[in-house]
Amino acid sequence: MSLEQQLAALPLDTESMVTRLRSWIECESPSYDASAVNRMMTIAAEEMVAMGGRVERIPGMAGMADCIRATFSQSGEPGILAMGHLDTVHPVDTVQQLPWRREGGRCYGPGILDMKGGNFIVLEALRQLKAAGIPTGLPVTVLFTSDEEIGSPSTRALIETEAARHKYVLIPEPARPNGGVVTGRYAIARMSLRATGTPSHAGGHLSQGRSAIRVMAEKLIELEQMTCEDFTFSVGVINGGKWVNCVARECTGEALSMAKTQADLDMAISRAKTLVFENAGASFSVEVTATRPIWDTTDGTMQLYEVAKEEAGRIGFSLPHQLSGGGSDGNFTGALGMNTLDGLGLRGAGMHTLNEYxxxxxxxxxxxxxxxxxARLN
Known part of the structure; x- marks a missing residue:
């Protein structure tokens, strides 16, 4: 039997996969809850041990959860790194609002699309190949990380070091809306915003104060209005004030900027910092806390894409490719010039919402x- 026939005969079954995926989704794992993410890491680690993988648990840093790395060959040859994150944006108890359910050919749940479902199919593919006695073309390493949704601040060095040991990087982030994959990504910066004001009693001496919340609100509008064709700004987090009867002394926020080139991102950061001011009564500051570098498409990535496109054609579906916004850890490996293919995960919609499926x-x-x-990459 040819390799093509062997691959076509793999007994992949939707019902079986849906049943086993449920435990992954109901183990909620928001980035900032290290114990919750670690519970999810344990589930994945136990599955990979049962598959014959050599699993290492890498202790978390800076308050983040652990990562896990599993190797499925003892060869020292540069191989394939399949990489994904097990943290999600959904707080614990989101399953009360977005419960696991199946409806109309869809399966719903927090983090199911971004990106637990994609990580799950990596293990399913390895499991099926092993059961069928089909060797992988190169040694395979699986790396699951714990803080991608907050910019990978504690795992970037691990990701870059691990990727440099491999020939190919496969990332099962969600497929694009047209079912396609990602061969390059835009640059992203995360920014910390801080406003200060002058406190006073809001009921008795309102005019003596200057609200940090109002300063933040005014600067927020100015910042987002800087969005243009070259770069975008979005403020996603605001925290300020402690008592309703006090004029707020401090307000903090977080903003995201995305640009199609590194030069444009540098310009965006420069523009944001024009809002910085300080005087006797109030101040506003902008600090870049994390960046994802531009990932420009390379010849190596396109050669990898052609292999994927050909394989998809054998299976019976088309596989377009595109550059994409919305950063991933592929920004890091792609920026290093690694042969990286992203967006290999599941089709669906609603990621980061209460309608994720x-x-x-x-x-x-x-x-x-x-x-x-x-099986084919070599």
Missing amino acids: IEEDSLVERARLMAGLL
Whole structure:
């Protein structure tokens, strides 16, 4: 039997995968809750041990959860790194608002699309290849990280070091809306915003104070109005004040900027800092806390994409590619010049919302694609 026939015969089953995926989704794992993310890491680690992987638990840094790395070959040859994050943006108890459910060919749950479902199909592909006795073309390492949703502040060095040891990097982030994959990503900066004011009693001496919340609100509007064709700004977090009867002394926030080139991102950061001021009654500051570098498409990445496109054609679906916003850890590996293919995960919509779902038929489709890549890449 040819390799193509062997791969086509893999008994991938939607019902089986949906049933086993449920425990992953109901183990909620928001980035800032290290114990919750560690519980999810344990589930994935135990599955990979059962599959015969050599699993290492890498202690978390800076208050973040652990990471896990599993190798499925003892060869020292540069191989394939399949990489994803197990943290999500959804707080614990989101399952009360977005419970696991199946409806109309869709499966719903917090983090199911971004990106637990994609990580799950990596393990399913490896499991099926092993059961069928089909060797991977190169040694395979799986790396699951714990803080991608907050910019990978504690794992970037680990990601870059691990990727440099491999020939290919496969990232099962969600597929694009057209089912395609990602061959390059825009640059991103996260910014910390801080406003200060002059406190006073809001009921008795309102005019003596200057509200840090108002300063933040005014600067927030100015910042977001700087959005243009070259770069965007979005403020996603605001915290300020402690008592309603006090004029707020401090207000903090977090903003995200995205640009299609590194030069444009540098310009965006420069523009944001024009808002900085300080006087006797109030101040406003902007600090860049994390960046994702531009990932420009390379010849190596396009050669990797052609292999994936050909494999998708054998399976029976088209696989377009595109540059994409919305950063991922592929920004880091792509910026290093590594052969990186992103967006290999499931089809669906609603990520980061209370309507997050996957299309169930993409489980078999994308697991079969992943299995084909793992078997054919050499």
